[in-house]
Amino acid sequence: MKAYVVERDALVQNIQALRRFAGSVPIWGVLKGNGYGIGLVPFSRILHENGIDHYAVTEIKEAEVLRENYPDASILMMRSTADPAEINALMDLGVYLTVGSYETAVAINGVAAERAAIAQVHIAVDTGMGRYGFLPEDSDKIISVYEYMKNIKVAGIFTHFHSSFSNEKATKHQFERFTAVVEKLKTAGYDTGMAHCCNSHAFVRHPEMHLDGVRIGSAFLGRLAFKDKLGLQRIGYAECTLEEIRWIPKGQTIGYAAGFKATRQMRTAVIGLGWYNGFAASRENDIFRIRDSIGGILHHLKNLLFPRRILVEVNGHKCRTLGHVGMVHAVVDVTDIDCAVGDKVTVAINPLAVKGLRVQYR
Ligand SMILES: *Cc1c(COP(=O)(O)O)cnc(C)c1O
DSSP states (O other): OOEEEEOHHHHHHHHHHHHHHHTTSOEEEEOHHHHHTTOHHHHHHHHHHTTOOEEEESSHHHHHHHHHHOTTOEEEEEEEOOOHHHHHHHHHHTOEEEEOSHHHHHHHHHHHHHTTOOEEEEEEBOSSOOSSSBOGGGHHHHHHHHHHOTTEEEEEEEOOOSSTTTOHHHHHHHHHHHHHHHHHHHHTTOOOOEEEEEOHHHHHHOGGGOTTEEEESGGGGTOOSSOOSSOOOOOOEEEEEEEEEEEEOTTOEESGGGOEEOSSOEEEEEESOOGGGTTTOOSTTOOOSHHHHHHHHHHHHHHHHSOOOOEEEETTEEEEBOSOOOSSOEEEEOTTSOOOTTOEEEEOOOTTTOOSOOEEEO
16 A cells, blocks of 8 residues: 545645635635646645635646636636647636737737637736746836737736745845836736736745735645744655565665665564655755755765665654665664554655655545
């Protein structure tokens, strides 16, 4: 038995805490990457049951699945696309399209005109993320969309923060650039619709930035880079069973490269999870800041000198892994605990890293 477990009650509590904090501001549930790894359909269903009926996605397929399940939901395609086939598909689904450039606007307007329809869009403003969006200094181009694109209706405007998990100053700067564009458009008499900029970290840290809507993904899973004040619970862990238990003599080696050698007689157990499943898969590649890279180097050095203790939980006890975690196996030290083959083991794995495990809601 192996599974990735999602605790439904904890997830619901997180959703409720986030909704309370948002007050009357609508939350777009961001569901990219198969709903952050815990399943587009089951995750969106729990959001829907708990009052969240705005969803943001990056793939046509995701929009299709959501529309099929929630005929009345608001769905935003956050990725700007100028592909006529994609534009047609999104318009068929009644999804808000993102206009990230003048060229995209022309393409969307053209398709909409052919259909004798009006495309509902959100304007993306690039305040530093560098993917999609009009640069703040190009607000004239946004005005051209209002003026000349008769088959486009602007229903919203948004930007995306690049460092809200770490750099408040950069986030404030992006916020100011964004709101300056929104104000400029409003002052000139254009209706911007819903203005939104917050992702999870900005949402939790900067209530003053909530504006007319927020886009939340990782906070639902309680996985933020800093301790939040909302009491969010960390969602998701892997579960498996002890597969084989044995006594090994002093001097026995364990795992590839004989990474561990017993200095005494020990009782060990094999579990069927490894790095392929996302267990002990290194996070150190995910480097965003200089201090992280320096931290990463020190971390590697420390691991070299004092091998990291990778822990799992067996019958409520923390047990260390012995030697290197394998592709689909690991060996744990159960010398001092009461356990038997078939007992449950829980293992910390990020849902975004998990692979080869069935997601089970409980
Ligand atoms: C992924 C994403 C979000 C949500 O980010 P979280 O930090 O997971 O809340 C919001 N907006 C855009 C444009 C995104 O791509």
